[in-house]
Amino acid sequence: MxxxxxxxxxxxxxxxxxxxxxxxxxxxxxxxxxxxxxxxxxxxxxxxxxxxxxxxxxxxxxxxxxxxxxxxxxxxxxxxxxYVDKTTELEELQIVCDPGDREVYAAVRELPPKLREAVYLHHFLGMDLRETADILGIGVSAVSMRLSKARGLLQNKTEG
Amino acid sequence: MSEIFARIESQLEPDDELTARVLAEAQKLSDEGRCAGTGAKLS
Structure with a gap:
């Protein structure tokens, strides 16, 4: 158009x-x-x-x-x-991926919204800590803490 | 993790129809003079 x-x-x-x-x-x-x-x-x-x-x-x-x-x-x-409605499956979101990717993405979807925001901006969109902090309206140290907490939760979910 | 996200992100694309809907709505707003950049007043 x-x-x-x-x-x-x-x-x-x-x-x-x-x-x-x-x-x-x-x-x-x-x-x-x-x-x-x-x-x-x-x-x-x-x-x-x-x-x-x-x-x-x-x-x-x-x-x-x-x-x-x-x-x-x-x-x-x-x-x-x-929190995430866990009944919403990836198929419903029309996302097709291999089992490994699926496990990680499903774990990200189950993170609390504040952690998910930080993970998405930093890891998905490749924003650095300062940019992520500016977007979220929080300090750089708060972003670091959220990412660290998210990594811990993701590790537990994907390894457990 | 970034590589996984990149693979998934490539699938997170809206339908073309959605873009068309936004453009049609924007055109409607423009016709009604409800846009800041058209010199018309915001209502």
Whole structure:
């Protein structure tokens, strides 16, 4: 699709560049394709409506990630349980992987949301500790602690 | 762990239909003058 309007065209380019990043955050944080679809729409429509200005592309990426994380937090806050619905299988998320990958990813999905956020940003998106801290609105030492705690839990789950 | 995530992340892609829906909604907002960058007032 190629739109004539510059603003819509810019939005389309932004979506094409960051759709996997935003959608990945939403699926991992919410464990639901339908909720991830809603978050995806909300993030990019907010971007379109606010039209934030950035000096460098990296700032745009950070804005989109921060917005996605915050919207996911709102969705999770309203849930009965703060933890993952373990009945949601990977097949339902349309993720196919080998047994080893499945075990690790399933363990990540069972982490408490705060730990999952840090793990996703640092290990999935490759953000360093400072970037992860900025996105999450916490200090670098808090990020380190969350990652360390997450690693401990993941080790227990995948080895036990 | 990063390699596992990279393999899984490659599958975390939204349907093209979802992108089309966002663009259609953005076009609607633009037509209604509800965007900051169009010179129109935010309602």
């Amino acid at each position: 190629q739109n004539e309007e510059p603003d819509i065209r810019e939005l389309e380019e932004t979506i094409n560049r960051y759709k996997r990043t935003v959608y990945g955050i939403a699926v991992t944080q919410l464990n639901s394709r339908s909720e991830a679809d809603d978050v995806f729409q909300e993030v990019f429509l907010l971007y379109y409506q606010k039209k934030p200005e950035f000096d460098i592309e990296e700032q745009k990426r950070a804005w989109l990630i921060r917005t996605a994380v915050n919207i996911c937090r709102r969705y999770n806050f309203g849930k009965w349980s703060r």
